[in-house]
Amino acid sequence: MPSEPVADRTDPRAARHARSRSKILEEAWVLARRHGLGRLSLGELARSVGLRQPSLYTYFDSKADLYDAMFAQGNEQLWAEVASRSYSEHPGEAVKEFTRAVVAFCAADPTRFQLLFQRPIPGFEPSPESYSVALRFLERGRDLAAGAGITRQRDMDIFTALVAGIADQQVANDPGGDRWLRLVDEVIEMFLDRLNA
Amino acid sequence: MPSEPVADRTDPRAARHARSRSKILEEAWVLARRHGLGRLSLGELARSVGLRQPSLYTYFDSKADLYDAMFAQGNEQLWAEVASRSYSEHPGEAVKEFTRAVVAFCAADPTRFQLLFQRPIPGFEPSPESYSVALRFLERGRDLAAGAGITRQRDMDIFTALVAGIADQQVANDPGGDRWLRLVDEVIEMFLDRLNA
DNA sequence: GTCTATACATCGATAGAC
DNA sequence: GTCTATCGATGTATAGAC
Numbered sequence A, B: 001m002p003s004e005p006v007a008d009r010t011d012p013r014a015a016r017h018a019r020s021r022s023k024i025l026e027e028a029w030v031l032a033r034r035h036g037l038g039r040l041s042l043g044e045l046a047r048s049v050g051l052r053q054p055s056l057y058t059y060f061d062s063k064a065d066l067y068d069a070m071f072a073q074g075n076e077q078l079w080a081e082v083a084s085r086s087y088s089e090h091p092g093e094a095v096k097e098f099t100r101a102v103v104a105f106c107a108a109d110p111t112r113f114q115l116l117f118q119r120p121i122p123g124f125e126p127s128p129e130s131y132s133v134a135l136r137f138l139e140r141g142r143d144l145a146a147g148a149g150i151t152r153q154r155d156m157d158i159f160t161a162l163v164a165g166i167a168d169q170q171v172a173n174d175p176g177g178d179r180w181l182r183l184v185d186e187v188i189e190m191f192l193d194r195l196n197a
Numbered sequence C: 001g002t003c004t005a006t007a008c009a010t011c012g013a014t015a016g017a018c
Numbered sequence D: 001g002t003c004t005a006t007c008g009a010t011g012t013a014t015a016g017a018c
Helices: A012-035 A042-048 A053-058 A063-084 A091-108 A110-117 A128-147 A153-173 A181-196 B012-035 B042-048 B053-058 B063-084 B091-108 B110-117 B128-147 B153-173 B181-196
Strands: none
Touching: A012 A042, A012 A063, A012 A110, A042 A053, A063 A091, A063 A110, A063 A128, A091 A110, A091 A128, A091 A153, A091 A181, A110 A153, A128 A153, A153 A181, A153 B153, A153 B181, A181 B153, A181 B181, B012 B042, B012 B063, B012 B110, B042 B053, B063 B091, B063 B110, B063 B128, B091 B110, B091 B128, B091 B153, B091 B181, B110 B153, B128 B153, B153 B181
16 A cells, blocks of 8 residues: 555554544445445545545545555455355365355445446556455465366356356345345355266 | 427427437447446536537436436347347257347446446436336346246346356456356356256 | 536645644 | 645536527
């Protein structure tokens, strides 16, 4: 994150700065959910956290930098979600658990889902630092899939399409519910059966 | 469409009006692709078609009305795409053909895909008139699916997730290519085999 | 149907005082 | 680190002349 000041990790001033930044980021998500990611405005954001609009530039170099921080934060939350849980020793079960976790995560916040997996803001490209967090998640998924026999690129592409499709329908047509989430097991079983046939 | 003037269908003035409206709509898509749907601006749109910004209100009551017209037009294109072609007498083949057509349609224009199938603009709800075009498409898909044994709601939900997932991945990760499009047959076969097992 | 003029709000970003 | 002040641009929408 380019706007991070150079300071020791235990510097109380740096800690205070980080806390403020975190609070601003949190409010940015609230506003993005309300108005749409592309309509997020720095003026309203500043107002919401009790600052004047120019003061935000202490925390973010630009609006693009703010988007980048949101992208990184969302991916860290996703990583925390899939990395914190333990997975079954049965590889197929582990893939199902992983998929359920991802779909639930996506359904929990459609706006976050949009920023992480779709391209709602033309011109926005995550910085390499932010993207590296996303890669960690993708590698975890790839490893779990490989354990269940999903190794060929072609099969990985099908797997990602299955996960994306369930998440997409859940978010778009039943946000907050579980109409598609509960289909995860059946879909993944269908796919793994096909692979082992 | 609320802003349509009352006039006989053969009225040359109405025809001229419709032609202008169509041209504006076309340019609106160009700008939406460039800047994002949420960033579409009436001023730039007017400039692009050689009008002053207030003149657009002759053709659209509001920006929401413009979005609604775009939604309707996109759905009419989709309908033209799936209704114009003939489908195999083999029900399973017909479903594959339909799915390929839908995925190709989505991949051809990510922005159109976004407006039709995702919710990129908080607060935008299509008018009943516009949505009726979308329903025609959904019913066609439902009928074709039913012919291949996809009748239970649960199975229809899986089917829509499969189509959405392939389209989603194709649009997001290989726009203009066919990396996921070419997986349609395998995925649909897998699903139909499962149903008939 | 198109225009000028304008209202009124908001936008992202920078300069410089404190 | 936060502020005031401000730039220059852009946003949607309306009034009223032609």
